Amino acid sequence: MNRFEISQTVGDIVTREPGLSRVFESLGIDYCCGGKMALGDACQRRSLDPQVVLSKLEDESNRSAAMPPPFDPAAMSLTTLADHIERTHHVFVKTEIPRLREMAAKVASVHGDRDARLATVRDTFDGLAAEMTSHMMKEERILFPLIRQLEGGAGGDGSCGHSISAPIRQMESEHEQAGEALSALNGLTGGYTPPEWACNTYRAFLDGLQHFERDLHEHIHKENNVLFPRALSREALRN
Ligand SMILES: [Fe+2]
Ligand SMILES: [Fe+2]
Known part of the structure; x- marks a missing residue:
């Protein structure tokens, strides 16, 4: 069965x-x-x-x-999971954005005449990068500290009084926009497949974009499906 x-x-x-x-x-x-x-x-x-x-x-x-147990975000405390997301996924996004933006600009300027989609890829990535930068800042400065306070972490006593439901709705809506940008990039690049004539920078750029997409899917999953619902349940218990 x-x-x-x-x-x-x-x-x-x-x-x-x-x-x-x-x-x-x-x-x-x-x-x-x-x-x-x-x-x-x-x-x-x-x-x-x-x-x-x-x-x-x-x-x-x-x-x-048959393999060793995988990393399990569902078994972490809210504070440990928020810390983990910041130290791994947020750091990864911040490190990759400048590198990928530079490659996107270079590939579009060198090969844009041969492949008109490259300018759209560059602009779509620039838009996603700007949205993610502001999105992660809101999580780090507003939402995650509230979540840590819910379980008394990071100096909180679990009674900060600010509801997390509105900021969570806002973050989920921004995740949807990021997801749409990723699927546009995936579609524009034919699933990150380089054309035969692609130079090394073009290939490295598509490989980097594919890793960026995978990491962002994992990142958003940990927030939307693990951290946020658990934090909302914790808040409901407190009220
Ligand atoms: Fe995040
Ligand atoms: Fe997020």
Whole structure:
């Protein structure tokens, strides 16, 4: 019997078994911003046979069971998870943005005549970079400190009085916009596939963009499907 059901949400599946994000990445199923969607609906959206997807999940789950336990954000405290997101994903985004922006500009200026999509790729990435910079600043300065205070971390006593639901809604809406920009970049670059004539910078740029997309999916999943719902439950218990 299959352990997975088409009625489960894709976010829940990845929260329970983080290694299954590989299956969703490979099939183009959005498990972060689209994490609240049932697996059956996500398959329909991508025109995928749900039975094939269920057996891929089963296979990957069996394969991961034979490996050392993966990193599990669901087992962390809210404070540890917020710290982890800042130290890994936020640092990664901040490090990659200047490098990728420079490569995007270079590739568009050198090869833009041959491939008109490169100017759109550059502009889309610049827009995403600006949005992510301001988004992460809001998380680091406003939302994450409130979340830490909920469990009395970082000098808080768990009674700061500010509700986290409005800032969480705002962050989720910004995640949707970032997800749309990523899927536009994925589409514009044919799934980050370089043309035969691409130079090394062009290839390195697409490889960097693909890593950026994977990391951002994982990052948004940890916030939308693990940190935010757990913080909201904690707040509901407090009230
Ligand atoms: Fe974040
Ligand atoms: Fe975020």
